[in-house]
Amino acid sequence: MINNENNSNSASTEEKAEHPFDLVGWNETKITRPSTKDIEIVEKQLNKKSKVVPPSAIVKRCKWGYPQVTFAFTSKNLEKNVGNNHFVPGTFLWLTCPRVNHIVDKIETSDEFNIIRQEFGADLNFPKSKKEKRKAQNPQTSEKKTKQEDSSTSIEEKETTNLLMETFKNYDDWLSNKAKITEGIDKDTALLTPEEFIMWKYSVYEKDLTNLPPQRKRYGNAGVSVPTSIKCLHSHVASYMAGAKDHVGKRTFEEGKNVIVNVLHEEDIEDLNFPLDCRSNCIRCRAFDTDHSNKTEKDEQ
Template identity: 25%
Template sequence: MEGICREDLLVIEKQIGRFPRNVRRVMKRCTYGFPVVIETFPVVEGKPFPTLYWLTCPFLVREISRLEEKGWIREFEKLIMTDLIFRERYIQSHSEIKKRRMNFTKDEFVKTKLSEVGTGGIRDLTKVKCLHLHVADYLAGVKNPVGERVLKMIKNYTCNLQYCAHELFES
């Protein structure tokens, strides 16, 4: 696995509850040094895997899940339909992901399949699918307006309890 060490893989395994497959590197770390976002290869065993960035931070996953439970996926989809500037920025973020994925394969079939979908395999670019996905993209440097707004809603998106150190390694 390119650009990732054994210790990171062990932490990610504890964070997501299974051994991580297809990891290329850690894209973002928290203030305590733990992985927050990983980059995956967009091709697994010769097949397209459209999720380029994966949110691993248990603290952020929990906070974002709370927003999803409150109906924020639907609210963002409404915003995409009614705010032309927001929609254009959102569609542009999908284009940026598509471009980044193309750097990983020369296979024309895989390139075609990956070019047909946005981040996380989203086909209808007026849909959001899940907020975690968009936050991962944003934290990986993609100008994703959904991810940006979600983080603003969370306000302090750094856990102050060293969640990974306490919850993952002291239990």
């Protein structure tokens, strides 16, 4: 981790913090509706290759004012219907910031990814469908290897001890709170309509025919089907930056500071409130900003 012993601002910040998550300024994220310019910038941030539709909200902005985390559906899932209702996906929060995405890419493609997974007790097991597909492609897969993949701590045990399960619960709590539809001022900032919220619950929980309590079938912002897996660090970082107490996202975010100094070889981080943000006014997103480009052209003339 970054050594900030000589940084008085860091020390004072840590002294004031009552909880590790209070060290960041976005634990009280202000959700805003996207402007036309926001939507244009997000499309360019994602290179128009993403299946994410225009966001319904900007959940986190960088210190320069550009979108970093958005709340949006995916076009693929919007095409599905459940009865008379649209299918509501598990993944709502999307990390759009090119710089933070690049930093997380560096972590996911390094040994640090498996270190993080091990720290949170995440399995490296393949889901059953993937194991069957792989075995069909490679019939010589050993019985010993199959048994190794099948063996894991029981879900019930992990649910009571694992910070990963707490992370999933915290995401549910965050979404439930932000999605609440109430009369008055909160109604305009609700992320889901009442119908969408109900469909989200159905997509995450299921009941069997014997009327047993609801059983989870999807977990967290990435909507993973296995509660002991970490599928995508980007989804966890998006959840953390949105204000959810995502332990995996926080751990990855902290590792991002190391990437900046030791991989990207930038100077020590000074602005601890926005440690992963661009040092100067974001060159890439600024290029996407037509208002800024027009202003620059006029200034040059």
